[in-house]
Structures are given as C-alpha cells and as structure tokens.
Amino acid sequence: MFHVYILRCADGTYYTGHTDNLEARLAQHQAGTFPGYTHDRGPVELMWSESFPTRLEALDREQQIKDRSRKKKEALFRADWNGVSAAAGSRQRVSTALDARSNQTENSTVSPPPVIVLVRPQLGENIGKAARAMLNFGLVEMRLVSPRDGWPNPQAGPAASGADVVLEQAQVFDSVAEAVADCSHVFATTVRKRGVTKPVVTPEEAARTIRSDAGRAAILFGPERSGLETDDVALARTIVTVPINPEFGSLNLAQAVILVAYEWSKGADLASPPETELDPPAPQEELEGMIVQLDQMLEAGGYFFPPDRAPATRRTLRTLLTKPGWNSQEVRTLRGVLSTLARPRQR
Template structure:
C-alpha cells in the first residue's frame, strides 16, 4: 500500500459475532490491525470465529485492551466514526475524506467505532482529532458495527488503488481494432446491405450509412471482433449450406 494502513479500534464491542464480521470486512480491503477496547464478553471470543470467515488466520491481528484510552494511547491521529452531531469543534468529513486525512499523516493512525447499542460516547469522541460520518438516511442512521467498518474499509482500499480479484483482467481483452480494420468492416457490411436492397430510398444511403458507422464505433471493437463479424457477414451473404466458409476467427 502507498500509505500505512490505519488501526481499527472497536470501543467496548458487545457481540463476538460483530468483532468477527468487522475483521472479515477489514481484511477484504487490506486492513489487518484490529484493537478491541473493553469487550463486553471478553477476548478471545469463540462467537467471533465463524463470522470472521478465516480472517484471524489470514492476517487480521487482534489485541484486546482494558479501556479505550489504553487502546489509542500510541495513536498519533485518531478519527471517530459517528452518525450523531456532537457539538464539538472538530473537523468532520466522510469516509473518503477521512482516508485522505489519514494518508497524509506520518504518525500512527486509527479509526474508532462505537459499540452496537450506543455507538461512541462523547468522552470517546473527545479523544479523537476528527469525526467521520456517512451520508445515511437522517431518519434511520442505524448501521451494524461491521457494516460501519466496511464502509470505511472500502474507501481505504479504493483510495489505495486496489484492483481486487479483477486486477489484470483487462489483459485478456483483445487488441483494439485499427481504424483501417473498422473501415474495411463498414465497407464490407454496407456492400452486402446494398446488394440486399437495404438502402432505400437511394438518397437516404449516406445518412443510413453514417448511422450504422456511428453505432459500430461506439462499440470499441477489437481486432478479433471485427474478424468474427466479417465472417458472419460472409455467412449471411452466401446463405446457409450454399458454401463452406473458411473462418478467420
């Protein structure tokens, strides 16, 4: 990654299932350091394992602390995730903005999320340098803890330029067709259309031809696609069963 990944801090989480789900969300987007402050049911928690889907074995490291203060003691820049206005003089931004701020820090950074029942307390938010909020429905701001984590994690992964499992997928796309190939296809198609009597009345031929060419150009054809289409034109022009086509594709 181009920047040091932030720590994710869960302040006083209640359910092991949500801790596991948060870890799973994190690892999907390259975040691996999870801190849990004063978890209600203690740690380790067997209930976290199934929802983590192997995240604890594949890279997410979990450290438990007795308090929120202890969990963020070494953090140089701390962002609070909350949907509620706090009346505090702190900068407020969305997930993408938080990622930009975090990337600009030379210090160790973290994003802190509150528990399932009440979110972060004002005392927790007071420890933070900034506030991150999401554009949720003002009449229903009720994300699950892991859902809240994944919104930020996705923004982080996206800003780091992660391509995910489709990385390099465009390598399988064929070479773009040259203008010469396209023009040859146009002329071939138009020739056969003219033979079939498509261009009628004759004075409309230029307009009809331009409309067809414009539609084809929007398709961003590859060289292979041009060859395939010209083979199809040949087959239609000759008629089924009248001649054997030597395919170029």
C-alpha cells in the same frame, strides 16, 4: 518461536493456523474453545507443523499453506517433496499485508498502520466481517471495547473468511480510554452530530494525516445499532465521516471499516491486479470492409426502406460501428458472423 500447523477435522477437512504456543493452541482446538472453523468440527488431529523464529515468517508460511490444495497438503504430511514441488510450483510470492506492515514499521519515516477499535460490538459475525475488511487492505490490529457477547466469539471466525490473524491478535478493553491510551491520534467515525465540536474530515483526509504524522492512530467504530455515543466521540480529536444519502445514512460495521481501510491502503505497498494491454483498434481499412459488407447484406435484404431514409440510416449504422474502437480480431469475428448469416451452413 512461532509454529504453523495443519489439523484434520472430524469432517475430513483441514485447518491451517499459526501460534506461539502449539501445545496450548491444540488444547483449545480440542476443547472447542478456539473461535472459528474448528469450533464445531472436533475432535481434531495434528497432521503437520513447522517452526519459525518470527511471526512474520510464520504468517508468510501459513498463507502459502492455505493457498494449497488438499492434495498438496497431504503430500506435505508424507514429506513427499516431489509431490509438493510439482503441485506448489514456485514458492516466491508477493508481499503480504503483514509484510507491508512490517516494512512500514521498520522505516522510522513512515507512521505505523492505524488501530481499528470496535466499541461495544454486538454480533460476532460483524466482528469477523470487520476483520476481513481490515486484512483486505493491510490492517491487522483490532481492539475490542466491551463486546456484548464476550470474546472470543465462535461466530467471528467463519465470517472472517480466513482473516484469522486479526482475530487471534485482537485485544479486549473495558473502556475506550484504555483502548486508545497508547495512541497519539484518535478518530471517531460517525455521521451524526453529537453535540461535540471537533474537526470533521473525510476518510481520505484522515488517511493522509495518519500516514504523515508520527505516532499511532486509532479509529473508533461504534456498535451496530446506535453508533458511537457522545462520550466516545469526546475522546477523539477528529471526526471522520463520508458524504452520504441524507435519507439513508446507515452503514453496517464492515462497510464503515472497509471505507476507512481502503483510503489508508492507498499509501501502502499492497498488490494490485495486473494490467492487461488491450489490442490496438483495427486499421480503418479493415473496419471499412466490415461496414461495406454489412451494408451490402442489408441492401439485399431490403433493410434500407424507405429509400429517402437510407442516407440517415447508413450514417447511424456507421456511427454505431465506429464507436467501440474495434480491434482486428473483433472485426474478423463480426465479419465471420455476417458471412455465416449471408451463407448459412446446411445442418
């Protein structure tokens, strides 16, 4: 059984999370041992909870609740369903990254998403930022190899900006070999030559391989200062690198993760921003009317001087005004501007 819950923090703010053990998780929040938002905002009070048979259902509900305003959450506490309904609107929503992950895992012809392995990461903030980058592009499985400051790390939660599910499920290992033991394909991200002869591919090529081959894939990312060591790269089957400025080839951890995650996401069923149709360009007659209006105003103002340059100047203006592909509304707007300039209103 999985639970979605809302806590009220000592500063009056609300925190929404999910867990498979509500009593134990509340104890962690109260003790300040759970990393993230509530760590320094105790004591906390449980305001509401709801149970679900699967984690995916709980995660879906958690995201719904997180998107709600304070007013909607407080209506939920009171069981004020009219208030919740009026504020929440339709409860239909697009598939989350975890929904996409579930659909892919259930389909035997599609390989599961890759595991992101952070090898000896140093700062909790960077782990949190990497988690945020992962969830942006539909990846949720993070593995940590010997994090320098231990785990959990209270600095990771705020930096994750809501990607709590990635941090909550992160697993810790003592070695790279243990972290990738169940993976059939291991990729090492590096821009340096490590004295190890391996196939070298771009993130795009790696993503194609991950999507087309059966079995789990793991992608290794090294510590912030030095990157992967030679022994780490030796465990991989393939090196992933990007064309980069040879004078400055340093990427931070989250940047490296987001490059690889984005390429993988191109084959995932993630939501894209809606396309907006542009109005068609204005008919030539409308555009010509605007150009004539401007020409007459400029002629009256003595703009075309010297006279022998007038044809070239008019040609330049026409080229300028016909380049953008003005639509009708834009033409009318500009003509209104010109009309105002010609007959300024008295204030």
